Amino acid sequence: MPKRKCSFTDELQKKFPTYRPGRDKWEAECTVCKAGTYVSVSNKGAGDLKAHMDTEKHKKAVRGESSSAKLTEFFVRSGKTEDAVNTAEGAMAFHTVKHHNSYRSMNCTSTLLKKAFPDSDIAKKFSSARTKTEAIVNGAIAPQSVEVTHEALKEIQYCGVSTDGSNHGAVKIFPVIIQYFDWKKGGVQTKLIEVKDTPNETAETIAKYLTETLAKNNLSEKCIVFTGDNCNTNFGGIRRDEAGKNVFANLKSLLQNKTLIGAGTIEIDIENIIFKIYQYFHIYTVRTESLKEYCDFVEIDYRRMLSHSKTRWLSLFPSIERMLQMFPALKAYFLSQQKPPIALKRFFENDFAEIYLWHMHTLMSMFHTHIQEMEQENMSIMEVKKILNNIHTILLQRKSNNYMSLKVKGLLAQKRKDGLDKGCDQFCADVHGMYSACLEYLEKWMTPMEEFSTFMWMDLSEPPNWNDVEACIKHLGEKGVSVDDVKCFDQVTNLRKFTETCNHDEEFSGLQYNFKDMSCKDFHAYLLSNRKLLGKISSTAKYGWANKEDEEEKQDEEEKQDEEDN
Known part of the structure; x- marks a missing residue:
């Protein structure tokens, strides 16, 4: 050998x-x-x-x-100087990640520190460029982050789990987020415990991945809630009759696809049109260059077409907006082609295609804003319910007035002048039908959430009223949870006084992920107080090749031991 x-x-x-x-x-x-x-x-x-x-x-x-x-x-002198250098390198690695800087930027930073601080012994010995910085993050800080989280999770009684896929080319990444309540830490805590790529994003694969992750972290018995995208893979649709074919659990997911249900009542499949246009151009340079010529012809700026995923609801609004910006050029382009895709040809030949797009743009702007609110990490079930109530009120008002924007009304008026009354009447009927479909779908999802109405006072948007709290105590009593109403009354009195002065404090309900609550300055102090983590930063064990070598040496030792035994 x-x-x-x-x-x-x-x-x-x-x-x-x-x-x-x-x-x-x-x-x-x-x-x-x-x-x-x-x-x-x-x-x-x-x-x-x-x-x-x-x-x-x-x-x-x-x-x-x-x-x-x-x-x-x-x-490199041992003691304070060595610790100071390791601390500086660790803090700069944390700073790089926290502010989304490139690891490559540390090649310049490492040299710059020596030039900028020539009298500093720490700066002279600072040697953390791209490779070392990445190793510190992956081999020291990240494991420490997970270790701290694991220690915190040992003390909790219940938690919720959530995940969502993020596609990077052919790689499908799924982070696993744990949320739990810790009054010692200030309330609801959100932690990242796993990030892993999966071979696919089927319900079976996701469910298995979550189950294994929870078991590995001793959370199987503590997990009582699952949240995720409101797609059929996670929850199986409204009817819930597809047992075993979705990653459904106890908490109803945030409602995010009601717009698409309403859009299904009109005669134009806007989602499909957006997808086909994107696919038609995104890898074909010749087609793109030709489209740019049409943009010059109709005197608009060229903009790259955006894609939309059926499970990424927030991508629909910007996709529609971009299509409207490019509509004159797109229409001229496809109607001039000899053999364009049939679906796109029919779409741009439709006299009302642009009007439908403008109405969907108006509707989606409202949904887009509310979905962004619901996707904030510090959302509670009470706040989600309040947002859904707002959406429901808006939709009711729009339906009762058969609301259309002034832009849409102006385009319709022009179509009536052109003698297209029948098409205009059909469009108005479609608008009314769209609002009806959205409301029907929204109400089906809101019905199960009525159970949480008794907890609405907990969002503390207003000082708590004792009658609301008392109703909540009775509800919990029926569920087997006993609350001392005498002590609770005194606490609510103090809480009411507190919220009257503090309910507008933005930091009142702030949440953070793992080390996200630390500033770079705080993390520097944290490193100085953690000798174990400083040891990881200074050790070559932080490099991936070191772990691989340890495994190889261990394997060689095992093989040698087997030979001796034989």
Whole structure:
């Protein structure tokens, strides 16, 4: 068998402190010689490092530096200085992630700190560029974040779990979020416990993934709520008669697809049109360039077409808006083609296509705003119910007035002048039918949520009224939850006084993910107080190749032990 290559380990770095990790695990960088002096340790390990120190080049570098500084300056001194350097590198890694900076930017930052603070010993020894910063994040800070969360989850009694897919090309990423109440920490807490890619996004795969994740974190018996997108994969539609074919659990999901139900009552499939137009252009440069020429012809600015996913409701509104911006050019383009897609040809030949788009734009603007509110991380069931009530009120008013925007009315008036009264009447009927369908679908989803009406006072948008609280206590009593109403009355009295002055404080109900509540300055202080985490930052174990090597060495030891046993 070929001889196993040696690697630069923590033990070697301690023994030879003038070296630090090189470009890969089989080499070290000499901090005494000129920057970029790498020494391979793959052959003899410590022997290679000694051999380099005996070279004339290394000795000359030592003599040159000794005239202006002590030799000890080449060593990372243990104690406070080493901790300060590790802390700085850890804090900068945290800062990079928190502010969504590129790891590549640390190549510049690492050098800039030395130039900007030439008198700082910490800046001189700061050596966390792109590779090391990424290793600190993945190998030290991220595991610490998960460890802290695991410790917190040991003390909770109940929790809720939620997930949602995010597609990156062919890779499907699913984060798992846990939400629970911790009065010691200030109320509802939201934590990320897992991020994993799955082979597909079927209900069976998602359910298995969540089950395994909950079991791994000892939360199987504590989880009482599941939340997610209001798509059939998660909840199986309104009828709930597709047992085993969805990731349905106890809490009804946020209502997010009512617009599409209403849109299904009109004669134009707008979702399908948006998808087909996007597919027609997005990878065809020749078609795109031709469309740009039509944009110049009709004197509008070219804008890239947007895609829409049937399970990503917030993508529909911007897609419709972009299509309206490009409508004159798109219409001219497709009607001039010899063999355009049939569905697109029929759409742009329809005299009322643009009017339908404008009405959907008006309707979706309302839904888009409310869905964004509901998707905030600090939403409670009471706040969601209040938002749904607002949507219901708006839809009722729009239906009673058969509301259409002034833009739509102006276009309809022009169509009537053109003698298209029959089409205008059909459009008005479609608008009324759309509002009816939206209301019907919304009401079916709101009915099960009436059970939570007794808790509406808890959103504290107004000072609590004792009658509402008393009704809540009775409701809980019927569910087997006993509440001392005498003590509760005194507490509600104090709460009422408090909310009268503090109910407009934006920080009153703030939530954070894992380390999200820490500023970069706070995280720096956190690092100084956590020797274990500083050890991870300074150790080569944070690099992915180090873990792989440990596994290989363990496997070699096991194989060797098996040979001896045999």
